Amino acid sequence: MIRFEKVTKTYANEDALHNLDLSISAGELFVLVGPSGSGKTTLLKMINRLVVPTSGKVTIDDENVADMNLEELRRHTGYVLQAGALFPNMTVEQNAAIQLEALGWPEPKRHARILELLKRVDLAPELFLQRKPSELSGGEAQRVGIVRALASNPNLVLMDEPFSALDPLSKRQLQALVLELHRELKTTFVFVTHDMREAIRLADRLAVIHNGELQQLGKPADILADPANEFVRDFFDDPVARQRFLKQVIDSGFGRSISVDDQYVALKGSDTIFQWAALVQQTATQNIRVGNRLLEPVDLIDYMATLK
Amino acid sequence: MFTGIKTYINTNSHEILLSLLQHIEISVIAAIITIIIAIPLAVVLLNHRRAGEFVLQVASVIQTIPSLAILGLLIPFVGIGTIPAIIALVLYALMPIFSNTYAGLTNIDPLLLEAADALGVSKRYKLFRIQFPLAMPLILSGIRIGVVMIIGTATLAALIGGGGLGTYILLGIQSNNNAALLVGAVLAAILALVASWLIKILAHISFKKLGIGVIVLAILGTGFYGVRSLITPKTETITVAGKMGGEPEILINLYKDVIEQDDPNINVVVKRNFGGTSFLFKALASKKIQIYPEFTGTVLTSLVKTKSGINHDPVKAYHTAKTAIATQHKMTFLRPMKYQNGYGMTVTKATAEKYHLKTISDLAAHPEFTAGYDPDFYQQEDGYPGLKKAYGLNFTKVRTMEPSLRYQALAAGKLQVADAYTTDPEIKKYGLVLLRDNKRFFPPYQGGPLMLTSFANTHPSVQKSLNKLAGKISTSDMQEMNYKVTVQHQKAAVVAKEYLKTHHLLKK
Numbered sequence: 147m148i149r150f151e152k153v154t155k156t157y158a159n160e161d162a163l164h165n166l167d168l169s170i171s172a173g174e175l176f177v178l179v180g181p182s183g184s185g186k187t188t189l190l191k192m193i194n195r196l197v198v199p200t201s202g203k204v205t206i207d208d209e210n211v212a213d214m215n216l217e218e219l220r221r222h223t224g225y226v227l228q229a230g231a232l233f234p235n236m237t238v239e240q241n242a243a244i245q246l247e248a249l250g251w252p253e254p255k256r257h258a259r260i261l262e263l264l265k266r267v268d269l270a271p272e273l274f275l276q277r278k279p280s281e282l283s284g285g286e287a288q289r290v291g292i293v294r295a296l297a298s299n300p301n302l303v304l305m306d307e308p309f310s311a312l313d314p315l316s317k318r319q320l321q322a323l324v325l326e327l328h329r330e331l332k333t334t335f336v337f338v339t340h341d342m343r344e345a346i347r348l349a350d351r352l353a354v355i356h357n358g359e360l361q362q363l364g365k366p367a368d369i370l371a372d373p374a375n376e377f378v379r380d381f382f383d384d385p386v387a388r389q390r391f392l393k394q395v396i397d398s399g400f401g402r403s404i405s406v407d408d409q410y411v412a413l414k415g416s417d418t419i420f421q422w423a424a425l426v427q428q429t430a431t432q433n434i435r436v437g438n439r440l441l442e443p444v445d446l447i448d449y450m451a452t453l454k
Numbered sequence: 455m456f457t458g459i460k461t462y463i464n465t466n467s468h469e470i471l472l473s474l475l476q477h478i479e480i481s482v483i484a485a486i487i488t489i490i491i492a493i494p495l496a497v498v499l500l501n502h503r504r505a506g507e508f509v510l511q512v513a514s515v516i517q518t519i520p521s522l523a524i525l526g527l528l529i530p531f532v533g534i535g536t537i538p539a540i541i542a543l544v545l546y547a548l549m550p551i552f553s554n555t556y557a558g559l560t561n562i563d564p565l566l567l568e569a570a571d572a573l574g575v576s577k578r579y580k581l582f583r584i585q586f587p588l589a590m591p592l593i594l595s596g597i598r599i600g601v602v603m604i605i606g607t608a609t610l611a612a613l614i615g616g617g618g619l620g621t622y623i624l625l626g627i628q629s630n631n632n633a634a635l636l637v638g639a640v641l642a643a644i645l646a647l648v649a650s651w652l653i654k655i656l657a658h659i660s661f662k663k664l665g666i667g668v669i670v671l672a673i674l675g676t677g678f679y680g681v682r683s684l685i686t687p688k689t690e691t692i693t694v695a696g697k698m699g700g701e702p703e704i705l706i707n708l709y710k711d712v713i714e715q716d717d718p719n720i721n722v723v724v725k726r727n728f729g730g731t732s733f734l735f736k737a738l739a740s741k742k743i744q745i746y747p748e749f750t751g752t753v754l755t756s757l758v759k760t761k762s763g764i765n766h767d768p769v770k771a772y773h774t775a776k777t778a779i780a781t782q783h784k785m786t787f788l789r790p791m792k793y794q795n796g797y798g799m800t801v802t803k804a805t806a807e808k809y810h811l812k813t814i815s816d817l818a819a820h821p822e823f824t825a826g827y828d829p830d831f832y833q834q835e836d837g838y839p840g841l842k843k844a845y846g847l848n849f850t851k852v853r854t855m856e857p858s859l860r861y862q863a864l865a866a867g868k869l870q871v872a873d874a875y876t877t878d879p880e881i882k883k884y885g886l887v888l889l890r891d892n893k894r895f896f897p898p899y900q901g902g903p904l905m906l907t908s909f910a911n912t913h914p915s916v917q918k919s920l921n922k923l924a925g926k927i928s929t930s931d932m933q934e935m936n937y938k939v940t941v942q943h944q945k946a947a948v949v950a951k952e953y954l955k956t957h958h959l960l961k962k
Contacts (some may be wrong), residue, residue: 154817194572231569235587248575294573304572 147172148193148302148334150394153186153202155358162188163358165202172207175335177329179345180383189355190338194223206302221249224295224303229311230287232279238264238290239275244296251408263293267323285316289323296327298414305337309344318448319351321347342382346370347448356380383420455609458663458943461741462633468750470622474641477618480536481604481649482609485541488600488901493593497556497581500574506556513549521607525614534729537609539616546607547600558589591657598653602961605646608911609638613798615695615728617950619645625727630858632941658688691721692916695743700939700946701795701932702726705747707950708923711960716919726946731756737781744909745920748787750775751796751899755836758782762879766894768794770900779904786910787904788917793932797831798888799841800874802864806887811954813892814845824851826860831873834896838873845893861886874930879937910940922959 148170155163163185169175178186191197192204194210204211211219232241242263243256250258264271267289279287289306295303305324309317321344326334340346343354346366346453353359354369354377373379463470487626499506510625516524521542528538562585570580586593612620621636626635656664694709698714702728710722725743728734731752737743754760756777765771776787799814806812809820811915830852831837841847849871855863860872861880874881876888876899903920910917935953938944954960 192870196568196572211541217574220572223572223574225569225572227565228563229571231563231586233566233567233569233588237583244575245573247577306639 147207148336149205149208150189150192151203151205153189153192153199153204155185155192156200156205156227161358161379163199166358166360168360168363170334170336172334173332174311175325175337175348175350176429177337177339177345177349177352178355179342179352180350180361182340184340184355185358186338186340186355187306190336193302193304193336194220194225203435217248221245222298222302223296223301224300226288226291226295226303226305226308228307229284230279230291230308232282232287232290232294234279236278237275238269238277240283241279242290242293242297243296249298259297260293264290266327267293270291283316284312285320288312288316288320292320292323292327298332301333303333303335305335307340310339310341317344324348325436346382354381356381373420379420400448401439401441401449403439455739457666457840459633459636462631462943463637463943466637468736470637470641473617473619473621474640474645477620477642477645479609480539480543480608480618481601481645481854483603484540484547484608485597485601487540488544488551488604490549492551492596492600493555495549495634496552496559501557503560506560510553510556513552516545517549517717517744521610522613525610529614529736532741533615534614534617534733534742536611537613539618542610543604543607547604550599550603551593551596554599555589555593558592558596559585561592562588586909588772594653594657598650601649602646603651605642609642612727613729613741614733615725617725621727631940654799678739690719690911691723692745693723693725693743694745695725695734695737696747697730698727698728700879701732701936702747703946704932704935704950706945708954709745709747709903709920711951711954712919712922714915715960717915720916736927738785738904738906741906745905745916746901747901748904749795749899749901750787750790751897753779753787753904754897766897768900771898772900780907784907786905786907786917788905788910788920790900790902791923791927792925793901793927793929795875795901795929795932796875797837797890797896798874798876799871800864800881800888802867803885803887805870806889811887811889813890814841814847814895815892817871817889818846818848820870821848821850823849824853824868825849826853826862826863826869826872828857828873829854841895844893877932879933879940882930882933882937883941926959927953 150166150168153163153168154161166185166189168189178189180186181217187243192199193206193211194213196215198212232238233244236244237258239260242260242317243251246256246259260275261271264274269286269289274282274286274290279290282290291308295305309320311321322334327350337348338347339348346450349366351363351365352369353363354374356377362369362378369378370382373382459643478901489575493534495509496506499509524545525538528541532538532541566584566588570584575584608616608618609620609623611618612624619642622634622638623642624638626632626638646852659667692713694706694713696706704801706724706726710724713720713722726744728746729739731748734743734746735757738746747769747815748757750768754771758779759782759907760774765774771792772787779785779787799817801811809816811817827838832852833839853869860869861874861878861884863869864872864886865884874886874888880886902924905916931953935949938949939946950959
């Protein structure tokens with residue numbers, strides 16, 4: 147359980163975070179979402195003390211992170227950065243094993259652990275172990291980044307905009323991988339993104355941050371059903387996207403054909419994304435019919451995740 | 455030209471090799487010291503950006519000071535020889551190595567540094583496994599620039615007795631010997647290229663291997679010096695230095711041979727082309743060297759203050775010089791050799807016979823002659839202006855020209871009379887005649903060993919050995935030897951030995 151208590155961070159007399167309270171439950175996939183400059187990354191970096199709050203405190207299991215041994219804290223916390231942030235002078239194996247080396251694991255044990263994890267993220271060890279980061283695609287580099295973060299069996303994994311530089315296809319594959327890994331490991335994941343579709347797709351719960359303040363906290367469906375204020379509404383409901391939304395979802399090949407007689411809720415092209423989300427929740431079948439196409443909720447979300 | 459260089463290299467191969475090794479030694483020491491200072495400094499200042507920028511500014515300011523000025527500034531503090539040369543080289547190379555290391559370390563992608571911090575690696579791990587390897591290409595190119603600069607600037611070490619390839623460049627410029635100049639310059643250039651290439655290769659070796667290599671080199675280096683100092687017999691070493699040119703080199707070799715023959719426990723190190731008069735004099739006073747050959751005329755005109763005018767009798771001149779330098783500088787000036795190396799007036803044999811010229815007075819009757827002078831001689835009071843008054847000379851045409859050219863002009867008949875140094879080998883080469891200074895206008899220039907009185911008192915055997923040369927070596931002997939060394943490019947050491955053997959001063 148991670149708790150932020152009255153956390154304020156001031157840079158050059160300007161508050162990046164203002165008197166913010168937030169708690170993240172153990173085992174949760176928690177997403178911090180907001181536009182750039184909102185303070186979400188600052189919040190994430192306070193957890194492993196890359197940033198120290200100007201006032202207030204951050205606790206993990208009721209222990210103030212300011213009192214923890216810094217190296218211990220960081221060595222047992224997984225960290226995934228933008229585009230992998232792999233060290234270009236080291237091989238994939240050396241990169242992935244960096245925390246294990248710091249923790250003093252013997253070489254054979256390190257090797258076995260990296261081997262196991264590379265297989266888990268679908269990178270053939272014999273092909274990838276000795277490669278340099280320059281020989282990896284963006285998606286492959288970020289898979290290695292994830293292996294590096296998970297290597298030490300951390301109780302907590304922090305991810306700072308890990309997929310923002312990836313192409314839509316790699317992004318979807320990696321989002322799926324994160325969901326799978328979280329389900330298997332049951333570890334706390336804190337994920338920062340500026341992409342609201344990514345937030346909706348991944349989050350158990352998400353926090354919308356704007357101007358250093360918490361705007362709304364809740365499950366994706368709750369937030370979509372009941373946006374707390376104008377900012378949250380605008381953030382998730384891009385009017386241009388909405389106008390072309392259904393046409394695009396169907397043109398992209400989502401959903402399946404049905405006969406006209408089947409009973410499904412109809413969705414109007416002019417409705418907002420929140421109304422669609424409410425419909426999805428209300429209907430027992432949780433399916434949406436548009437003309438002769440049937441869309442499932444996952445189609446909408448998957449489609450949204452492909453949008454930039 | 456090419457064969458000239460070839461003969462020069464053949465006759466001097468051993469000395470050239472020694473100079474090359476000395477050049478490498480100075481450069482390597484300077485490079486290592488610079489690296490040891492610059493890289494840790496950059497690491498320390500990495501977390502103090504303001505101080506880092508300040509050091510960067512200071513280093514670039516040092517860079518703009520001419521290297522000669524730095525050498526000059528250092529002499530009062532650290533003296534002469536290799537140490538000030540190395541200090542100057544270090545100051546020079548500091549800038550490229552420091553600035554590149556600093557730039558390399560500060561320009562690392564901040565995302566990577568954040569990753570290293572976030573993963574909880576130790577500071578040492580971060581520095582040696584992440585920051586240094588990532589900055590290495592820039593650091594190595596800085597080292598490359600620095601080393602090339604060191605090798606180039608190290609040629610200036612010769613100016614302050616530091617040795618190295620610069621000796622040949624300096625010698626070449628001062629004695630108009632293009633072969634020597636080319637040998638020094640080309641070898642220095644090749645050395646710089648080779649070093650640059652070696653460092654380029656280092657860029658492809660891993661950081662770990664590089665570290666091991668440096669340690670191995672350091673151990674080998676210390677071992678080399680250790681062994682060398684152990685196997686060197688514990689004898690006393692006396693340094694005998696000479697001014698620029700072939701003649702002083704012959705003299706110091708004569709000194710070396712007679713001293714070492716009489717006392718096998720003394721090891722004489724000769725430093726040829728060591729510098730000008732005032733430089734050698736300071737080196738002697740500060741005990742950097744123990745002996746150097748000096749001239750009576752120079753002692754009287756430049757080194758001591760005399761109340762009366764200069765006595766033109768050689769014996770009296772020597773005694774005045776000896777007494778004055780003993781009281782004013784606590785130095786002992788041993789008895790000089792026979793020959794005189796001073797100004798003289800010279801004409802070709804044909805001119806001498808045609809006009810029956812024997813003395814300088816005889817020239818007064820020939821105002822129609824064209825005279826050629828060294829620019830110094832033309833201006834100095836003890837040169838032509840004084841001579842003109844003393845002998846009533848009145849040449850209608852007087853030209854000043856490069857010293858070496860006036861002999862050629864004389865031989866070609868463009869000049870009828872010229873000034874000369876009495877032992878110049880060209881006198882023999884062109885078959886010239888020196889006119890007698892019958893009014894004893896020119897101060898006597900007789901060469902004798904100069905040393906500190908404290909040294910002379912503790913080394914009576916050295917004095918005794920050197921005194922064997924007193925009164926020996928006539929002007930024509932000296933011309934002959936100078937001819938062999940400067941014109942025929944024979945080795946000074948060989949020529950000196952040959953002379954001592956034929957005159958039974960050295961046992962065979």
